[in-house]
Amino acid sequence: MRVLLVHPPQPLGRAQRELENVMPPLNLLYLASSLKKAGHEVRILDLYAEPRQPAEELAAMTAFKPELAGFATYPGSIDEVYRLVKALKKALPETFVVLGGLYASYLPEIALGQCPADAALLGEGELALPELAARLTAGETPAGLPGYCLRDGNGFTRAAPRPPLADISALPWPAYELINFDAYRLPPTRAVTGGRVSSVLSARGCNFSCSFCSHHYGYACAIRVRDPEDVVAEMRHVAETYGVREFRFEDCAFTADPARARRICTLLKERLPGIAWNCDARADTASEELFTAMRAAGCRRVFLGVETGSQKMLGALGANKAIRLDQVRAAVALAKKHGMRVNCSFVLGLPGETRETARESLAFALELDPDYAMFAVLMPVVGSSIFNQAVREGKIDPVTYRGGHYLASYAGTGRVVPMCGLSAEELVALMREFNKKFCARPAYLFRRLLAARSAGELRSLAWGAAHIFSR
DSSP states (O other), X not given: OEEEEEEOXXXXXXXXXXXXXXXXXXXHHHHHHHHHHTTOEEEEEETTTSOOOHHHHHHXXXXXXXXXXXXXXXXXXXXXXXXXXXXXXXXXXXXXXXXESHHHHHSHHHHHHTSOOSEEEOSOOTTHHHHHHHHHXXXXXXXXXXXXXXXXXXXXXXXXXXXXXXXXXXXXXXXXXXXXXXXXXXXXXXXXXOSEEEEEXXXXXXXXXXXXXXXXXXXXXOOEEOOHHHHHHHHHHHHHHHOEEEEEEOOSOTTSSHXXXXXXXXXXXXXXXXXXXXXXXXXXXXXXXXXXXXXXXXXXXXXXXXXXXXXXXXXXXXXXXXXXXXXXXXXXXXXXXTTOEEXXXXXXXXXXXXXXXXXXXXXXXXXXXXXXXXXXXXXXXXXXXXXXXXXXXXXXXXXXXOOOOTTGGGGOSTTOOOOSSSOHHHHHHHHHHHHHHHHTOHHHHHHHHHXXXXXXXXXXXXXXXXXXXXX
């Protein structure tokens, strides 16, 4: 069966896109490898990495004459998915269309009600999508397939959910051969080498139930890990086959299990010397031993979701977010000591936020003095407990809500849903003020210029500074 997998375009302005990762879509690449293993012919159309005009999009979708088409769904680009599905169904009405990803998993009936897709896949699809393809190939109905919500007359029918995959090491590696690596990049706030980049995933799910996040959705807050040997073997294959020199670990928290992270570092140092990589880290797992191992293995940048400089606010983010500000201070100091760049992100507008707690975040960022700090206004993410709270309180209509991308607030106040006593206008004004104050320090600007490693990075930094200061 011919299967087309589509990564939709994201409606971001230039400023937002410059700040965004444009990385290989591992979700679709894993689906593609599982489908290929089952004997199907697969194509990936990444319209986010390689945007096209609408007529060119349709031509690219129909040229393959797909019998089954799958679309990744994200809240910020769900309207683009609806548009693409309508166009494809009009051109090829016999193509079976399935929606997958966070939005379709969490709000399947809403998603199916807005476009002529035939089904929504709930949760992971490496087993479910090949099973659907097998049924369609045999001319059978997909009714009753676990893990699907199907169009049923004028309504929809949900089958029983599938449990999360227990052994993710058993999955075939992502089908990297289906993408154009030259289309992907890390932004200047994250890139180190300037060479080809790739994503890699060593674990799925998250053990931490932060109120503003949806990474735990569908996984019962359980993390599943891959064999470190398999992770490093995959990275070595990608580096040698496609000339990739820099990796981004897409794990929610690469350092969540420090012993396992050190094992991966040992293998990387032995088998892939000279490679650069970055990851998200939890401040409460940082240690001299771990950061020494990470730097020796090629880690050049760590990302810390600090979220807030108020200890009281940190304690309210979730039972498992119990990180102390002194742990953040220690983690940043360790990263600097070992020559790793540090990015810290802060969220403005969490429930309970006041002008005073917001200014504590600015003060803490200035004290930490990381290589980059980003202040963004809270966007309730589909699947998070804050999203559910906003729906209960009537602040969000799940049918029309299009927020959820953490950069959306950079476009203005239109998508901001205040979840505290501050208005959307106040929150966006604070975000702009804090970003400007952090970046406008002469010593900071001088340090960033000295750290630039290419003319391209200098141009990007200059453009970014001009954008920040012009707002």
